Amino acid sequence: GLAAGPVVPTREWRELYAALDCTVAAAIHPFYVASFREFEAAGRPIVGSAPVGYEGTAAWLENIGRAANVSSELIDATKNRILPAIRGALSAMPIKGRITMSGYEGSELLVARLLVESGADVRYVGTACPRTPYSETDREWLEAKGVHIQYRASLEQDCAAMEEFQPDLAIGTTPVVQKAKELTIPALYFTNLISARPLMGPAGAGSLAQVVNAAIGNKTRFDEMKEFFGDVGSGYRAGVWEDVPQDKPEFREHYKRHIAKLNRARKAEEMV
Known part of the structure; x- marks a missing residue:
C-alpha cells in the first residue's frame, strides 16, 4: 500500500513494479498491522519504510528488489534514473x-x-x-x-x-x-x-x-x-473581560484533587 505520497511514474518505476508481480507487500503506513498479518499468512514478504529522500529511496529500491528477486540490473537502472533527480531537488531546496x-x-x-x-x-x-x-x-x-x-x-x-x-x-x-x-x-x-x-x-x-x-x-x-x-490574555486572564480576572489558586487545587480521586477510582475498577 503506497499511501504516504505520490511517486513520479517513470518507465523504470513501472518496470520494477511489473517485476514485483504482486509478490511483495510494501509496508509504508504503520497502521496497516492487520493487513500485514494477512500478507504474512499468505506467505508474502513485507518491506518497510518508503522511497523517501535520497538514502531512503536507494535503500527501499534495494530491499524491494531483493524481496521480489528482481535483477540487480533493473534495480540499478531504476536507481540511476531516480536518485540524481532526488539529490538535485534536495540540494536546490x-x-x-x-x-x-x-x-x-x-x-x-x-x-x-x-x-x-x-x-x-x-x-x-x-x-x-x-x-x-x-x-x-x-x-x-x-x-x-x-x-x-x-x-x-x-x-x-x-x-x-x-x-x-x-x-x-x-x-x-x-x-x-x-x-x-x-x-x-x-x-x-x-x-x-x-x-x-x-x-x-x-x-x-x-x-x-x-x-x-x-x-x-x-x-x-x-x-x-x-x-x-506582553502577558495580556495569558493563563487565567485569557479571553475578553470587562474586568481583569483574579487568580483563584484554591480552585485549581480543588480541581486537581478531584481529578486525582477520579483516577484512583478508575484504577480500582480496573483491578476488579
Missing part, C-alpha cells in the same frame, strides 16, 4: 533550522527522514503509533543521525521535548502548535500543512522546504508580538 516534530498520521518518521536529508536539524520525533518491525529501518536511520524517537508519545512528552530543545520550528498537533506559539516558537500543524504534501520520489524531495523555511522566517514576527502584547 535546503532547510536550515532546528525542528521538533510530533503527529498521529503514521508518516512521522518518513517526514523526519525527508527533513534531515533536506538539511534540517531534527532533534525529536513523537508519534502516536507503536514501535513495529516495519518502521525499524527508519528508526535506526534517524537515531544514527541523533534524533530521539518517542513511540506512543503523549502531549506532555511532545511539549517537554519542544521546551528542552528550543527549536526554530515545532511541527505537531493542535495543542503542541498552541503551546509553541505561546513560547514565541514558530509552529506548523502536522496534519494540514505537512503530512498532506508529497513525500516520495523526486516529487517529495524539496516539497517541505518552502513551507518550513517560511515558518522559520516568521520568528521575528512572534518576538515583536510578544513584546507588544
Whole structure:
C-alpha cells in the first residue's frame, strides 16, 4: 500500500513494479498491522519504510528488489534514473533550522527522514503509533543521525521535548502548535500543512522546504508580538473581560484533587 505520497511514474518505476508481480507487500503506513498479518499468512514478504529522500529511496529500491528477486540490473537502472533527480531537488531546496516534530498520521518518521536529508536539524520525533518491525529501518536511520524517537508519545512528552530543545520550528498537533506559539516558537500543524504534501520520489524531495523555511522566517514576527502584547490574555486572564480576572489558586487545587480521586477510582475498577 503506497499511501504516504505520490511517486513520479517513470518507465523504470513501472518496470520494477511489473517485476514485483504482486509478490511483495510494501509496508509504508504503520497502521496497516492487520493487513500485514494477512500478507504474512499468505506467505508474502513485507518491506518497510518508503522511497523517501535520497538514502531512503536507494535503500527501499534495494530491499524491494531483493524481496521480489528482481535483477540487480533493473534495480540499478531504476536507481540511476531516480536518485540524481532526488539529490538535485534536495540540494536546490535546503532547510536550515532546528525542528521538533510530533503527529498521529503514521508518516512521522518518513517526514523526519525527508527533513534531515533536506538539511534540517531534527532533534525529536513523537508519534502516536507503536514501535513495529516495519518502521525499524527508519528508526535506526534517524537515531544514527541523533534524533530521539518517542513511540506512543503523549502531549506532555511532545511539549517537554519542544521546551528542552528550543527549536526554530515545532511541527505537531493542535495543542503542541498552541503551546509553541505561546513560547514565541514558530509552529506548523502536522496534519494540514505537512503530512498532506508529497513525500516520495523526486516529487517529495524539496516539497517541505518552502513551507518550513517560511515558518522559520516568521520568528521575528512572534518576538515583536510578544513584546507588544506582553502577558495580556495569558493563563487565567485569557479571553475578553470587562474586568481583569483574579487568580483563584484554591480552585485549581480543588480541581486537581478531584481529578486525582477520579483516577484512583478508575484504577480500582480496573483491578476488579
